[in-house]
Amino acid sequence: MSIIKTHDVVLHGKTNQFEITLKPLCDEHLPLLYKWCADPEVLYWTEGGEDCEQSYDKETVHVIYGNVSQQALCFLIEVNCDVRRIDMSIGEKEYWNKGIGSEFVRILVEFAFTIEHVDVLHCIFEDYNHRSKRVFEKNGFTLHHQVNLPPMQKRHFEYHYGLTSEEYFNQKQNFHIK
Numbered sequence: 001m002s003i004i005k006t007h008d009v010v011l012h013g014k015t016n017q018f019e020i021t022l023k024p025l026c027d028e029h030l031p032l033l034y035k036w037c038a039d040p041e042v043l044y045w046t047e048g049g050e051d052c053e054q055s056y057d058k059e060t061v062h063v064i065y066g067n068v069s070q071q072a073l074c075f076l077i078e079v080n081c082d083v084r085r086i087d088m089s090i091g092e093k094e095y096w097n098k099g100i101g102s103e104f105v106r107i108l109v110e111f112a113f114t115i116e117h118v119d120v121l122h123c124i125f126e127d128y129n130h131r132s133k134r135v136f137e138k139n140g141f142t143l144h145h146q147v148n149l150p151p152m153q154k155r156h157f158e159y160h161y162g163l164t165s166e167e168y169f170n171q172k173q174n175f176h177i178k
C-alpha cells in the first residue's frame, strides 16, 4: 500500500528563466522528501519552533506526507523540464489520410523521448481538425485542457494535448507485454 495518496493532475507554467511542471507527488519521490526533511536549514523555514537543528526521520516523513496527501493535492515542482511542441502540415492534399501523419508523429515522438530525452511533448489544434486529433491520440497524447475560442463557424475550442516521457515509456512497455 502506498504512503502518499497521489492523483493525476499535471500543471505547466514558466517564468522568464524556467519551465515549471507540477507533477503528482507519489512514493517514488520519497527519497527526495527524506533528503529535504533531514536538512535542518530547510526545516528551519518550513517548520515552526525554535529548534535550528531538527531533522525528521523516514517514519516522520511518512506520517506528514501520508496524512496531508489524504486531504490535499500534493505536487513535486519540476523546474526546467524540457517541453517541446509538435506542429505539422502536409501541404500536398493527395497525401492526406494515408497514414503518413500518424507515422511521422510516431517517429518524432520516439526521437524526442529516446534520443533528445524530452520530458513533455505537447500539441495544439482546433476542434474541427479531426485528423490531427486522431493522429495525436493514436500516438498516446491525451487532452490536457481546452480553451474556448471566439466563435467562428468552423471552430469553438482549441485543444491542448500532451504526452510525458513517463507515459510514453509506460505505454511502450504495456504494448510489448500484450
Ligand SMILES: CC(C)(COP(=O)(O)OP(=O)(O)OC[C@H]1O[C@@H](n2cnc3c(N)ncnc32)[C@H](O)[C@@H]1OP(=O)(O)O)[C@@H](O)C(=O)NCCC(=O)NCCS
Pocket (backbone or CB within 6 Å): 088, 089, 090, 091, 095, 096, 097, 098, 099, 100, 101, 102, 103, 124, 125, 126, 129, 130, 131, 132, 134, 135
Ligand atoms: C493533420 C495531418 C498532418 C494528418 O496527417 P495524415 O497523414 O492526413 O493523417 P493519417 O492518415 O495518419 O491519420 C488520419 C486519421 O484521421 C482519421 N480521420 C480522417 N478524417 C476524419 C474525420 N472527419 N473524423 C474523424 N477521424 C478522421 C483517419 O481515419 C485517420 O485515422 P485512422 O488511421 O485511425 O483511420 C494532415 O492531414 C495535414 O497536414 N492536414 C492539413 C494541415 C493540418 O491540418 N495541419 C495540422 C494543424 S494543427
